[in-house]
Structures are given as C-alpha cells and as structure tokens.
Amino acid sequence: MNIDKKIVDDLVANDISFVTTVPCKQLAGVIDEVERRDEVFHIPSNKEDEGMGLCAGAWMGGKRPAIIMQNTAIGVTINTLATLIQYYRMPLPMLISYRGELREPVACQVEMALHTKALLAQLNIPTYHFHKQSDVDELDMILKYTFMCNKPVAILTDANFWGGYGDQ
Amino acid sequence: MIRSEILTEIAPLLRDQLVVCNIGIPSQELHAIDDQPSNFYMLGTMGLASSIGLGLALAQPKPVVVIDGDGSVLTNLGTLPTIGNNAPGNYILMIIDNGSYGSTGDQPTYTGKKTCLAGMARAAGCDSVVEVQDVDTAAALAQALKQAEQGGPATVLVVKCDSGNAKMPAIPLDPVVIRDRFMKAVQA
Numbered sequence: 001m002n003i004d005k006k007i008v009d010d011l012v013a014n015d016i017s018f019v020t021t022v023p024c025k026q027l028a029g030v031i032d033e034v035e036r037r038d039e040v041f042h043i044p045s046n047k048e049d050e051g052m053g054l055c056a057g058a059w060m061g062g063k064r065p066a067i068i069m070q071n072t073a074i075g076v077t078i079n080t081l082a083t084l085i086q087y088y089r090m091p092l093p094m095l096i097s098y099r100g101e102l103r104e105p106v107a108c109q110v111e112m113a114l115h116t117k118a119l120l121a122q123l124n125i126p127t128y129h130f131h132k133q134s135d136v137d138e139l140d141m142i143l144k145y146t147f148m149c150n151k152p153v154a155i156l157t158d159a160n161f162w163g164g165y166g167d168q
Numbered sequence: 169m170i171r172s173e174i175l176t177e178i179a180p181l182l183r184d185q186l187v188v189c190n191i192g193i194p195s196q197e198l199h200a201i202d203d204q205p206s207n208f209y210m211l212g213t214m215g216l217a218s219s220i221g222l223g224l225a226l227a228q229p230k231p232v233v234v235i236d237g238d239g240s241v242l243t244n245l246g247t248l249p250t251i252g253n254n255a256p257g258n259y260i261l262m263i264i265d266n267g268s269y270g271s272t273g274d275q276p277t278y279t280g281k282k283t284c285l286a287g288m289a290r291a292a293g294c295d296s297v298v299e300v301q302d303v304d305t306a307a308a309l310a311q312a313l314k315q316a317e318q319g320g321p322a323t324v325l326v327v328k329c330d331s332g333n334a335k336m337p338a339i340p341l342d343p344v345v346i347r348d349r350f351m352k353a354v355q356a
Contacts (some may be wrong), residue, residue: 018227039227043254046246053216054250057188058221060208062350065223083212084220088347 003162004029006136007095011066012039014143016093018058020044020051023066026097026162030068048073049080052092059090059162064147066093071100071116071156072109081123085152091151098129101158119152127154130161169301171264172197172334174327175235178306179336181313182233186354188221189235192271194264196336198235206353209339209346215243218261222251228354232258232325233309233318238279245288252293257320258265260312262305268331280331289324296321302329 011019012079020043021031034042041063045051048069055065073096085092099106100113120127128142128150129135140157146153169177179202187207189195193211210217218241221234241247241263250260267280272320279285286299296315300308305327312323339346 007169018223043226043250045243046250049213049216050219050246050250051246053219053244054223056216057220057225058227059223060220060347061224061227061354063227080213080216084210084216086214088343090347091318 001133002132003136004033007139008033008037008040010139012037012142014064014147016040016064016066016143017061018043018055018065019068020054020065022046022048022051022070022073024068024070024097026099026157026159027068027095030095034068047076049077050079052080052085053132055092056090057087064076064091066095070097072112074116074119075112078119078123081125081152086123089150090152091144091147091150093155094152096154096156098158100155101155101160102131103159104166116156125152125154127156130157133161133163135161165167169207169334170330170334171266171270172201172336173189174302174305174329175201178309180307181306185313186230186232187235188207188217188223188232190217190240193333194237194270197294197334199339200336204353205349208350209341211278211339211343211346215240215315218244218247218251219262220248222259225256225322226254230354231260231313233260233262233313234317236263237270238263238285239269239277241285242279247257248289248292248294251322255322257322257337259322260316260317260324260325261307261333262309262312262325262327264327264329266329266331270333273332274333279330282353284347286324286326288351289326294322294324297324297326299326299328299346302327331333
C-alpha cells in the first residue's frame with residue numbers, strides 16, 4: 001500500500017479540495033501527493049496559524065479544507081484553534097506529524113511530544129493516534145466525523161506509522 | 169482622518185461586497201456604521217484577517233475586501249509572501265495604516281517609524297500595491313473593486329491615516345450567527 005496515496009485518496013473522497021501545508025520530512029510524500037492532484041488546491045503556509053486562517057476562509061467560501069503540519073504547531077495555534085476554528089464552529093481536519101514519539105531520532109522533539117496530547121485534550125479536540133500502518137484505515141471515518149460535527153480534529157501520525165524516521 | 173471616518177466614507181462601497189474585518193475596534197466600528205450579513209467580524213485571533221480573506225477569495229469568485237490594520241499585518245507578516253504568490257484577482261487587502269495598535273491603547277507600531285508595509289508587500293511578490301492618504305481611500309477602493317470585477321490582479325491597498333478610535337459598543341452577535349449569515353451571503 002502506498003500510504004501517501006491512500007491518505008490523499010481519502011481526502012479527495014471526502015471532497016476536501018483545499019489543503020494547506022507546512023514542510024515536514026515525515027509528511028513530505030503526502031505533501032508531494034497533494035501538490036500532484038488536480039482535485040486539490042495546495043497552498044503552502046509560512047506558519048500554521050496563517051494556514052488555519054486560510055482554511056477558515058476557504059470553508060466559508062464553500063470548500064472543504066485540511067491542514068497538514070507537525071505537532072509542534074499545537075504550541076503555535078492554540079489561540080487560533082480556540083478563538084477562530086472552535087469559536088465560530090468550523091470543521092478542520094489536522095493531519096499531524098507526531099514528532100518525538102517512538103523511533104524519533106531528535107531528542108528535542110520529545111519535549112513537545114510530551115505536551116501534545118495534553119494540550120489537545122485541554123482544548124477538547126478529538127484526537128486519533130496512528131501508530132501502525134493499518135491505523136490509516138480509520139482516516140475516512142475520521143474525516144466524515146470532522147465534517148459531521150464541525151470541529152477541529154487531530155490525527156497524530158508517529159514515526160512508527162511512517163515506517164521509521166531517517167536511519168532509525 | 170481616523171479609521172472610523174474612513175469606514176463611514178467607504179461604507180456605501182463595502183455594502184454589497186464580502187468583507188472580512190479585523191479584530192477589535194475596526195470590527196466594532198464597521199458593525200456600528202453599517203452592519204451587513206456580508207461582513208465577517210473577527211472577534212478574536214489577531215492577525216488572520218488577511219489569511220481568512222485569502223482563503224475565501226481562492227474558494228469562490230466574488231470580490232473579497234479585507235479590512236486589516238498595520239499592527240495585525242505585522243503580527244502575521246508571513247501572509248504577504250502567501251498573498252504575493254497565490255492571491256487571485258478578486259482579492260483586495262486594505263490595510264488601514266494608522267501607525268498604532270488601536271484596539272489596545274494606541275501603542276505605536278513600527279510602520280509609524282521606519283517600516284513601510286507597501287514596500288514589504290512589493291518585496292513579497294504582490295503585483296498591485298497602492299499607497300494612498302486617508303482622503304483618497306474611497307477613490308482607491310473603487311478602483312480596486314473595478315479591477316477585482318475585471319479579473320484582477322489582486323490589490324494591496326495601504327491607507328495612511330491618523331491614529332484614533334471611535335467609541336463603539338461591543339458586537340452583540342454570537343460568532344456562529346456571524347459565520348452563518350456570512351456564509352449565506354457568500355452563497356447568495
């Protein structure tokens with residue numbers, strides 16, 4: 001199974017046509033796939049809160065959005081999640097590279113990993129953790145759930161899910 | 169002129185347009201001067217008016233006018249390259265540049281000193297950047313709207329004006345109501 005293709009297939013099948021990304025080594029294949037697809041408009045962001053603003057506007061304009069980012073972005077976007085996405089009740093699937101989990105080679109990444117689920121729980125954001133490759137089977141249901149309830153939803157994908165990170 | 173005087177003058181131009189308005193006193197002023205369902209008032213999240221407006225302009229064909237401020241653009245400077253490289257012709261970013269953080273007590277911003285937002289927008293890749301004085305806002309906005317209706321290019325309009333706020337009440341609308349009526353105006 002090509003996991004990058006499977007993920008973007010699920011986005012397209014759920015009518016997601018506006019995707020913003022910030023760069024990530026683990027998510028590089030997904031970002032490339034998003035860029036390749038004619039069904040999806042891809043707009044890179046310089047920062048994740050900017051990307052959430054783009055997604056909010058796109059949704060109000062009639063398109064289903066998604067954001068692809070790293071878990072460090074939770075530290076950047078708490079105010080935007082609370083006062084824009086949640087306050088105005090907007091749907092936002094967040095496909096997140098969960099750095100700092102098992103098979104992580106960079107120690108500093110562990111520091112935000114330790115806070116990631118606690119922050120998401122504090123924000124009452126539905127959170128799913130993909131650790132094994134078969135976990136991706138739930139993505140389609142998670143996307144449907146997101147646009148059913150009009151909430152931001154986090155999908156954390158760790159290094160083990162991606163088959164290791166670098167030489168690890 | 170101060171921002172509320174400019175908003176009063178351009179209200180007839182804004183009335184039939186999709187407007188995304190910056191957090192704080194700008195939204196309170198616009199709401200009090202001429203509330204419309206086609207106005208999206210930001211109640212929080214400083215800095216993202218330009219990004220919300222860009223997403224909206226990319227998602228649908230009607231012209232979008234963003235009313236932003238110098239302080240808010242400085243908060244989200246990464247927005248300028250994103251606009252410069254992606255903004256469609258129906259996008260108008262109007263920055264009311266009064267050189268101060270108006271909603272928080274008029275502390276000075278760097279645009280009242282050495283920083284030039286129009287120059288930064290040009291350097292970021294924005295093709296149509298116009299800087300005007302307050303008294304010329306209506307004419308410049310009318311021109312930008314004409315350009316937007318004819319297919320572009322997108323406009324960044326920097327309006328240099330005086331610092332100061334009108335005393336306006338807080339917006340009583342629920343955020344979901346603001347968002348819902350705005351989305352209906354988008355679809356109308």
